[in-house]
Amino acid sequence: MIEIIKYDGTFEGLLTSIFHIYEYKLEKVEIIKTEIASSTFFDSEEEIVTDAKKATRVWKGISKKISPEGKMKLYKTFLSEIPQMENTILGYIRRGLTSEKNIETDFTDQNVLLVDKIAKKVSREKHRMDAFVRFRLTQDGIYFATIEPDFNVLPLNAGHFKKRYADQKWLIFDLKRNYGIYYNLEKMETITLEFSSEINQKSQLQRYFTIDEMQFQELWGNYFKNSNIKSRKNMKLHIKHIPKRYWKYLSEKNC
Incomplete structure (x- = not known):
């Protein structure tokens, strides 16, 4: 038995x-x-x-x-x-x-x-999240990012972002597992919140993020589009380094 x-x-x-x-x-x-x-x-x-x-x-x-x-x-x-x-x-x-x-x-x-x-x-997966997480400044003055990784790697990512953004308040939230890690300039803590999927919809951005942040995201997206040389575009190589499932995290892919 x-x-x-x-x-x-x-x-x-x-x-x-x-x-x-x-x-x-x-x-x-x-x-x-x-x-x-x-x-x-x-x-x-x-x-x-x-x-x-x-x-x-x-x-x-x-x-x-x-x-x-x-x-x-x-x-x-x-x-x-x-x-x-x-x-x-x-x-x-x-x-x-x-x-x-x-x-x-x-x-x-x-x-x-x-x-x-x-x-x-x-x-x-952890290293990809380190590279592909994109923060946006909320109206509360917190740099906010959402992720949905295949594995529960957020506990592994936290130390990297604490070192890199030690002078900023930030929150990375795993939409798939409904929890996040918040850094308040002193310590990190695990939190759970109720988030609507609309937070990443363009039509709802003004409810959550600052005007300056939205303008910056648009500017960055336009720069990304205009700096690409179409004749040298190699989509196969591009997807190899940045698989499509990660594009939803990248502001330059959603402008």
Whole structure:
């Protein structure tokens, strides 16, 4: 019989679940988010309450066998939100803690290989968000940007933008996951707000953004159009470096 371990979907919740598995020496287990769990007649279930202390113990404990780089790969795998990634992470940790050697480059192990592949994909998405995020100045004096990345990379992007825009108040909001990170010149905090999709519609911009900002966006768009040399246009190469799914973030593509 498989023991179903349900958790709240947070990274601390996942680590708490792993603590529970080791504490009770569970072997046949499957970790799954509570929101998508479905009961079966043959499986037993247990819902884990997130415990920050237990999560910290697990995260510190695996440092004995898994390097900081390996731990970051595990975190990126979690941020991927790929189905079953929880059990891939559990398998990776189990192998890492029982092996006498470092397992982080042992790609004969399917969990190690999968974590490495997923982490690379998440890293690429993170770097693209670093490059493609475009801020607009709101009427409240906050530089605001929306994103909808394939993976939940906003926690990875936050440090980059804090360093780059340390003297400005800014908010990056993930429309797909309905949360954002706000920087108030002193610290960053995670916030949730109700946003309408109309915030990115041209007809509604004056409700949210300053006149100067709208004029700047139009000026930038016109510059982008006029500076392009049609005879040298290579759309295939352009799309390779800036895939179409990122165009919605770019003000120069929406003027």
